[in-house]
Amino acid sequence: MPELPRLLLVNGPNLNLLGVREPDKYGTETLASVEAMVAAHATNRGLAVDAVQSNHEGVLLDAIHAARTTHAGVVINPGAFTHTSVALRDALLGVALPVVEVHISNVHAREAFRHHSYISDMAVAVIAGAGTQGYRFAVDVLAERLASHS
Numbered sequence: 001m002p003e004l005p006r007l008l009l010v011n012g013p014n015l016n017l018l019g020v021r022e023p024d025k026y027g028t029e030t031l032a033s034v035e036a037m038v039a040a041h042a043t044n045r046g047l048a049v050d051a052v053q054s055n056h057e058g059v060l061l062d063a064i065h066a067a068r069t070t071h072a073g074v075v076i077n078p079g080a081f082t083h084t085s086v087a088l089r090d091a092l093l094g095v096a097l098p099v100v101e102v103h104i105s106n107v108h109a110r111e112a113f114r115h116h117s118y119i120s121d122m123a124v125a126v127i128a129g130a131g132t133q134g135y136r137f138a139v140d141v142l143a144e145r146l147a148s149h150s
Contacts, residue, residue: 004048005072007142008097009038009135010060011053012079012088018104025105027131034132038075041136045143047072057081061091068095073142075135077102082117089118098145100138103128 011031014021019030029037035051042049050071052063060081067074074097081088082103092099101119106129108115120126125141127134 004043004046005146006048006050006067006070007042007139008063008067008071008074009035009049009051010063010074010076010078011051012060012077012081013055015077015079016053016055027104029132034135037132038135038139042139042143045139047139047143047146049139057085057087061087064088064091064095067097071097072146073098073100075100075102075138075142076119077104077135078117078119082107082119084118086118089122092119093122098142099123100141101126102134102138104131104134105129 016031018026018034019028031053039049052060054060064074074092076099078085078088078101099119099122101117101123108128124145125138127137130137
């Protein structure tokens with residue numbers, strides 16, 4: 001049986017606190033439950049998922065670099081790195097994989113500094129404010145894109 005195309009699911013700083021940190025903004029689901037939901041949904045779409053979360057930028061950069069030849073796309077919630085990390089942007093550009101940026105909250109309805117993203121203009125889609133369901137939407141976007149480019 002052939003191996004399924006793989007997506008890299010990247011979650012940035014503080015997302016390990018999902019379910020605990022500001023549940024009014026981010027909900028009560030844990031990161032583990034989000035990763036399981038994404039993996040199950042991806043399987044239904046004929047894809048596999050590898051997940052990484054870190055509060056350390058270099059760990060995320062290394063995971064993205066490693067995905068260059070093994071993965072077909074990236075779903076990323078960069079967390080606070082959205083607004084600060086040129087390095088994360090450069091890594092995503094460098095691997096030349098399709099990227100969907102996800103934010104659980106609507107960053108545009110929050111503080112002004114959250115309105116700028118170093119990722120959005122190079123992403124194939126940006127999903128914000130849909131809660132954790134946004135991750136499923138991201139998988140759907142990549143599944144459709146991969147199917148149309150195969």
